[in-house]
Amino acid sequence: MITTIRLTDQLYLFQDAADCFANLVIGEKKALLYDTTCGMDDLKSAVEAVTSLPLLVLASHGHFDHVGGSHQFETVYLSKKDRNILDSYDEALLNQWIREMNPENDRMISFGCDGWKHIKDLDFDMVDLGNLHGDIVSIPGHSEGSVGVYIREWKLLLSGDAFTPIMCLIFPNHGNKETQLCTLEMINCLDFSYFLTSHSKKMYPKSLIQRMIDCIYHSEGKRHHAYQYPKPPYSKGYFYLDSLEDEPVGLIVEEMEK
Numbered sequence: 083m084i085t086t087i088r089l090t091d092q093l094y095l096f097q098d099a100a101d102c103f104a105n106l107v108i109g110e111k112k113a114l115l116y117d118t119t120c121g122m123d124d125l126k127s128a129v130e131a132v133t134s135l136p137l138l139v140l141a142s143h144g145h146f147d148h149v150g151g152s153h154q155f156e157t158v159y160l161s162k163k164d165r166n167i168l169d170s171y172d173e174a175l176l177n178q179w180i181r182e183m184n185p186e187n188d189r190m191i192s193f194g195c196d197g198w199k200h201i202k203d204l205d206f207d208m209v210d211l212g213n214l215h216g217d218i219v220s221i222p223g224h225s226e227g228s229v230g231v232y233i234r235e236w237k238l239l240l241s242g243d244a245f246t247p248i249m250c251l252i253f254p255n256h257g258n259k260e261t262q263l264c265t266l267e268m269i270n271c272l273d274f275s276y277f278l279t280s281h282s283k284k285m286y287p288k289s290l291i292q293r294m295i296d297c298i299y300h301s302e303g304k305r306h307h308a309y310q311y312p313k314p315p316y317s318k319g320y321f322y323l324d325s326l327e328d329e330p331v332g333l334i335v336e337e338m339e340k
C-alpha cells in the first residue's frame with residue numbers, strides 16, 4: 083500500500099511497503115514524478131488521486147527499487163548510462179526480490195522487462211512545469227547514470243540515492259570514492275537549501291553535503307567493517323562510519339576501495 087505524504091500543496095512523497103519513496107512536484111501545467119518505487123504497490127493511482135495534470139516520469143537511476151514501478155506508466159525516462167542495469171533484470175528475479183522485501187505480497191507482477199520498451203533514454207536537460215522549472219543534473223557515484231532535479235524556484239534538489247547520508251558504492255554500475263567526491267564537491271557549489279533522497283521523508287539541509295565530503299576524506303586509512311546489505315540485491319562491502327551528530331554519515335565501498 084502506498085502512503086501519501088503531503089509536504090506542501092505542490093510537493094508530495096509516496097512511500098511504498100519497502101520504504102522506497104517517489105517525489106511528486108506539481109506545477110501549473112505539468113507534474114513531475116521522480117522515481118517509481120519498487121512496483122509492488124499501486125503508485126499510479128496514488129499519484130492520480132493527487133493531480134490530474136499531464137505527468138512526466140523520471141527515474142533517478144536504474145536500480146530496481148526506483149524503476150520497478152515504471153511498468154505502471156506509459157513512458158519513464160532514465161539516463162542511458164544506467165541502461166546496462168536493466169539488462170541484468172528479468173521478471174522472475176524482480177518478483178523474487180519483491181516477495182523477499184514484502185513476504186505478504188504473493189502476487190506476480192508483470193514488469194514488462196522485455197527490452198524495457200516503456201523506459202526511454204533521458205534526452206533533455208530541463209523540465210518546464212509552468213511556474214516551476216527543474217534542471218537535470220548528472221550526479222554519478224551511487225550509479226554512473228544517477229541524475230538529480232534542481233527545482234530552481236524552491237532551491238530544492240531531488241537526489242535519489244546519490245546523496246543518502248550513508249553513501250552506498252556497492253550496487254550495480256556504481257562509481258568509486260573519487261567519483262562520489264567529485265560529485266559532492268560539484269553539487270556543493272549549487273545554490274540550493276535542501277535536498278530529498280528516495281529512502282527518507284526527511285528534507286535534508288545542504289550543510290549535510292559538506293559532512294559527506296569530509297567523510298570521504300576522513301575514510302582514508304581508517305578501519306572499515308565488513309557489511310552486507312540486508313535487502314535485495316544483497317551486495318557486500320565495507321562500512322566506514324564517520325560521524326553521528328543529528329544524522330549519521332558514513333560510506334560503504336567494495337573491498338578494493340577500503
